[in-house]
Amino acid sequence: MTPPPGRREQRKAQTRQVISDVATGLIIERGFEAVSMSDIAEAAGVSRKTVFNYFASKEDLVFDRDEEARALLREGMAERSSMTPLAAFQSLLCSLLHSGHPLLRINAGAAAFWATVADSPVLIAHARRLQAQLTDDLAQLMATAAGRPPQDAEARLGAAMLLASVVAAYERGLARQALGEDPREAMLQLMVRGATGVLVALAGTPYTDPGARP
Secondary structure, three states: OOOOHHHHHHHHHHHHHHHHHHHHHHHHHHOHHHOOHHHHHHHHOOOHHHHHHHOOOHHHHHOOOHHHHHHHHHHHHHHOOOOOHHHHHHHHHHHHHHHOOOOOOOOHHHHHHHHHHHOOHHHHHHHHHHHHHHHHHHHHHHHHHHOOOOOOHHHHHHHHHHHHHHHHHHHHHHHHHHOOOOHHHHHHHHHHHHHHHHHHHOOOOOOOOHHHOO
16 A cells, blocks of 8 residues: 555655665765765665665765755744844854754764765865855845845845854864863854854844834
C-alpha cells in the first residue's frame, strides 16, 4: 500500500536527514574533496540517484540547512513587523542565541564542521554565496518593512553590516569554544556592536527610527 501523503513526507524528510548526517560525518572524517556522492550513497544505504533526488550537489549536502535559515529569517522578521527592521533582526538573533537554536549553537560538532569548511576552498566559496543570498533576503525584507523599493541602497548597507556582524560573532564564538569558554556572551557582544553600527549608519531612516516609518 502507498503510505498517506503525511507519512510519505515524513519518510522523505527522514531519508534526507539520514543522507545529510552520513555525508557530514564522512566529510568531517575524510575531508570534502576525498568523499564522493557514491561514497555517501553507499554509506547511507541508498542509491546515488536517491542522493541527487534530495541534493543537487555535494556542497548542498554540507549546507543542508540553508533553506531553513532563509525561512527562519522571513518568519522571524514577519513576526516582529511592529518593530523597526533593525530591532526586529536584533530580537530574532537574541531569541535564537538564548534558545540554543542549532543555527547559532556552538559545540564540538559545530567546531569540527567549520574546521572542515575552512579546509576546503570549494566550501568556503559556497558559504560566501549563501551569506550573500541571506544578505539579499534580509535587505529585501528590511526594505519592504520600511516601505522602500526592494533594491534600496540603505537596506542593502544595513543588511550587509548585520550579516557580517553575525559571521564575525560566530567566528569569535568558535574561538572562545576552543578555549573552553561559553561562546554566547562573546557572540552577543559583537552582534550588539554590529547593530550599533547600523543604528549610526542609518540614523533617521525607517530602518532604525520608529518615527520615520511610513
